[in-house]
Amino acid sequence: MDIHDGNSGSLVGSGNQFVASKVNTGFQSGGQGSLVLVNDAPNLDVTELTIEAWIRFNTINGHNMPYVWKGDSGGTNLTTPYGIGINGPFGVSVSPNGVVSGTPGPGKVVVTLSDSVVDHVILSNTTLVVATFYHVALTVDGSKVRIYISGSLDTEIGQIVTLFNSNFPLQVGSLISALGPNFFPGPIDELTMYNRALSAAEIQSIFNAGSAGKCQ
Numbered sequence: 471m472d473i474h475d476g477n478s479g480s481l482v483g484s485g486n487q488f489v490a491s492k493v494n495t496g497f498q499s500g501g502q503g504s505l506v507l508v509n510d511a512p513n514l515d516v517t518e519l520t521i522e523a524w525i526r527f528n529t530i531n532g533h534n535m536p537y538v539w540k541g542d543s544g545g546t547n548l549t550t551p552y553g554i555g556i557n558g559p560f561g562v563s564v565s566p567n568g569v570v571s572g573t574p575g576p577g578k579v580v581v582t583l584s585d586s587v588v589d590h591v592i593l594s595n596t597t598l599v600v601a602t603f604y605h606v607a608l609t610v611d612g613s614k615v616r617i618y619i620s621g622s623l624d625t626e627i628g629q630i631v632t633l634f635n636s637n638f639p640l641q642v643g644s645l646i647s648a649l650g651p652n653f654f655p656g657p658i659d660e661l662t663m664y665n666r667a668l669s670a671a672e673i674q675s676i677f678n679a680g681s682a683g684k685c686q
């Protein structure tokens with residue numbers, strides 16, 4: 471897993487594999503508790519961000535299918551400043567003060583943001599389908615939250631929480647907890663995080679690079 475600033479990830483759990491993917495190979499979780507773990511570091515404590523990656527889920531397998539999560543091992547919303555995944559068949563749940571924007575449904579992109587007091591869950595307008603590669607980008611700029619799918623703006627909503635400093639590790643592909651299912655069933659490729667919101671033009675250009683990859 472390439473992380474430009476040198477936060478190295480370690481493989482946790484069994485069945486981790488690197489599979490043929492969008493740009494050469496990508497990481498694929500072997501199941502619940504099989505992930506890339508990146509320790510907490512100051513450069514992961516951001517107030518603005520972009521998370522972008524090529525993803526493909528091979529099935530709809532559970533409550534949620536997180537592919538990036540910065541919170542506790544069990545997936546408690548108020549422990550994570552940011553998380554992104556694909557919604558499963560059982561909708562979403564938030565804490566008593568939480569806010570849900572959009573309509574849950576299997577195959578929706580689901581974003582979780584929190585300031586540790588309020589959780590804001592945002593769902594994409596578009597429903598993604600199994601066995602298909604999508605480029606998905608989340609941007610948070612301090613006032614708006616946007617989800618781009620395959621280079622085009624899909625969702626834009628007012629930001630209601632300021633991302634807080636979490637001490638939990640970044641979990642890629644699955645939550646650490648053995649309870650589940652809460653893992654992403656397919657390849658995650660070219661995953662990149664930025665400490666600013668990329669522009670629509672920058673995201674379009676990454677999407678257009680396609681299987682050539684943005685780093686080549």
Ligand SMILES: [Ca+2]
Nearest residue numbers: 493494495496
């Ligand atoms: Ca790759």
Ligand SMILES: [Ca+2]
Nearest residue numbers: 510515636637
């Ligand atoms: Ca931290």
